Amino acid sequence: MTKKYRTPDGYTADIAVFTIVTEESKPFTPPVMSLNLLLIERAKWNAEGELNTEGGKWALPGGFVGVHENALQAAVRELKEETGIDCVHMKHFGIYDEPGRDDRGWIISNAHYAIISEDDLRQIKANDDASDVKLVNINDVLQLELAFDHRQIIYDALSVIKSELLQTTAAKNLLQDEFTYSELQAVLSTVTKDPAILNEQAFARKIKSLPFIEKVEGKTTQRTSKKATQLYRFNEVEVVKPIYTGRY
Amino acid sequence: MTKKYRTPDGYTADIAVFTIVTEESKPFTPPVMSLNLLLIERAKWNAEGELNTEGGKWALPGGFVGVHENALQAAVRELKEETGIDCVHMKHFGIYDEPGRDDRGWIISNAHYAIISEDDLRQIKANDDASDVKLVNINDVLQLELAFDHRQIIYDALSVIKSELLQTTAAKNLLQDEFTYSELQAVLSTVTKDPAILNEQAFARKIKSLPFIEKVEGKTTQRTSKKATQLYRFNEVEVVKPIYTGRY
DNA sequence: AAAATAGTGTCTTTAAGACATTATGAT
DNA sequence: ATCATAATGTCTTAAAGACACTATTTT
Numbered sequence: 001m002t003k004k005y006r007t008p009d010g011y012t013a014d015i016a017v018f019t020i021v022t023e024e025s026k027p028f029t030p031p032v033m034s035l036n037l038l039l040i041e042r043a044k045w046n047a048e049g050e051l052n053t054e055g056g057k058w059a060l061p062g063g064f065v066g067v068h069e070n071a072l073q074a075a076v077r078e079l080k081e082e083t084g085i086d087c088v089h090m091k092h093f094g095i096y097d098e099p100g101r102d103d104r105g106w107i108i109s110n111a112h113y114a115i116i117s118e119d120d121l122r123q124i125k126a127n128d129d130a131s132d133v134k135l136v137n138i139n140d141v142l143q144l145e146l147a148f149d150h151r152q153i154i155y156d157a158l159s160v161i162k163s164e165l166l167q168t169t170a171a172k173n174l175l176q177d178e179f180t181y182s183e184l185q186a187v188l189s190t191v192t193k194d195p196a197i198l199n200e201q202a203f204a205r206k207i208k209s210l211p212f213i214e215k216v217e218g219k220t221t222q223r224t225s226k227k228a229t230q231l232y233r234f235n236e237v238e239v240v241k242p243i244y245t246g247r248y
Numbered sequence: 249m250t251k252k253y254r255t256p257d258g259y260t261a262d263i264a265v266f267t268i269v270t271e272e273s274k275p276f277t278p279p280v281m282s283l284n285l286l287l288i289e290r291a292k293w294n295a296e297g298e299l300n301t302e303g304g305k306w307a308l309p310g311g312f313v314g315v316h317e318n319a320l321q322a323a324v325r326e327l328k329e330e331t332g333i334d335c336v337h338m339k340h341f342g343i344y345d346e347p348g349r350d351d352r353g354w355i356i357s358n359a360h361y362a363i364i365s366e367d368d369l370r371q372i373k374a375n376d377d378a379s380d381v382k383l384v385n386i387n388d389v390l391q392l393e394l395a396f397d398h399r400q401i402i403y404d405a406l407s408v409i410k411s412e413l414l415q416t417t418a419a420k421n422l423l424q425d426e427f428t429y430s431e432l433q434a435v436l437s438t439v440t441k442d443p444a445i446l447n448e449q450a451f452a453r454k455i456k457s458l459p460f461i462e463k464v465e466g467k468t469t470q471r472t473s474k475k476a477t478q479l480y481r482f483n484e485v486e487v488v489k490p491i492y493t494g495r496y
Numbered sequence: 497a498a499a500a501t502a503g504t505g506t507c508t509t510t511a512a513g514a515c516a517t518t519a520t521g522a523t
Numbered sequence: 524a525t526c527a528t529a530a531t532g533t534c535t536t537a538a539a540g541a542c543a544c545t546a547t548t549t550t
Contacts, residue, residue: 008356226500226548243415244414474522478529478530
């Protein structure tokens with residue numbers, strides 16, 4: 001065997017935590033939402049008073065994978081430790097293993113994204129000693145000074161969350177169990193400009209024919225309008241849309 | 249810090265190599281295709297004459313990631329070394345890091361899939377000392393006795409290739425640059441039963457309106473029919489089909 | 497009454513689905 | 524002439540797109 005191999009110096013789990021923030025919320029009015037990413041500011045100094053690697057920059061929460069766990073379990077654990085959030089939807093989306101991506105050695109990062117609802121989010125605010133935690137609008141996040149290769153990881157995470165929200169029923173994790181067409185629309189509008197989704201009347205009609213969404217019979221809310229508004233919920237139907245069928 | 253961390257004992261790249269095999273090929277007739285996965289049989293004994301871990305079982309090609317490369321580069325290199333194939337389309341799809349998945353220690357496997365055309369495949373047959381390499385129809389592969397956790401990896405790879413072929417233009421890697429509607433249909437039929445794709449007349453019409461496929465003006469072939477048949481090619485247009493639009 | 501949002505009526509346009517027909521060219 | 528495959532004609536049906544209109548309820 002002529003090749004020289006090397007064992008990695010570390011294996012970490014990083015987490016891109018996405019959440020919806022309702023920007024305006026007048027009574028009887030549909031929400032205006034933004035999709036945000038949770039970042040933490042790396043401490044400038046470590047416990048021993050030395051300058052920290054990439055200190056002061058913004059980074060994804062995460063940390064080293066422990067002895068008896070895999071990266072997904074580590075990601076769930078770290079998120080709980082660092083922000084107090086009990087995660088609902090956590091999923092691997094990429095691996096970052098470029099030699100030299102971290103000065104401290106050959107550290108392999110297993111990147112996950114998490115989706116948490118606005119309700120879950122309130123747990124953070126409770127847990128809040130965290131002046132070093134903030135939510136950043138996904139449209140602004142790439143402007144920040146980011147640690148390590150987290151710019152790349154976040155760029156990839158944004159692509160993933162955008163296509164997940166449009167191509168799967170992942171939006172359910174950003175909404176209450178029962179929601180109005182305009183609330184779903186508000187979530188989707190954070191990741192698409194498609195007029196078929198953004199037009200009110202069109203979407204109000206369309207939602208009734210989506211196989212993976214069902215009407216909650218006889219149940220309405222006045223959250224978004226003075227007129228009582230029909231509630232819907234996601235059911236368990238899974239759908240795939242081949243690019244070779246349907247209309248363009 | 250109370251947690252104990254551990255560095256991985258190894259980092260490997262595994263590769264699920266998919267290829268199309270034309271089962272029947274009478275002249276002037278559309279092809280009948282099957283989608284196959286390339287497997288290698290693990291040697292029973294190693295170079296020192298000892299019994300090999302998981303020897304005799306079938307496994308995905310792959311191996312340890314080297315010093316100055318990342319897993320993707322390693323996957324490309326290994327595939328070339330083990331089968332002589334210069335890869336066209338290689339992509340990460342999953343990570344397997346369960347403690348205990350490999351007796352030899354905590355080995356993290358970075359799984360990739362590769363798509364190679366029937367033309368590229370001929371390179372293997374050339375390189376063929378390989379009685380230990382075989383192609384297995386994707387419908388039969390899970391019946392085999394598979395090494396390590398490769399059953400799980402392959403199961404995941406099958407899900408990924410199926411949705412890639414239907415939701416992206418990945419099929420182009422299984423076809424010649426220029427192809428007829430029935431050749432594309434033959435590829436897609438290996439992963440779907442959707443009548444909108446399988447019906448001849450419907451698909452012959454549909455292909456003309458797909459934004460990511462274009463007619464090769466004035467160019468035809470008689471590969472699939474006595475009647476000269478229009479050739480098409482993929483262009484660079486990328487498409488996404490939100491589940492919230494289109495018909496069901 | 498005014499304002500805002502939900503929801504429907506309806507007309508036009510487009511595409512899907514089904515089925516039949518025509519076109520082509522080797523044998 | 525026959526056969527297989529490609530390609531189009533055409534009718535029906537369903538959904539998209541557009542726009543106007545109605546419905547509801549708080550202020």
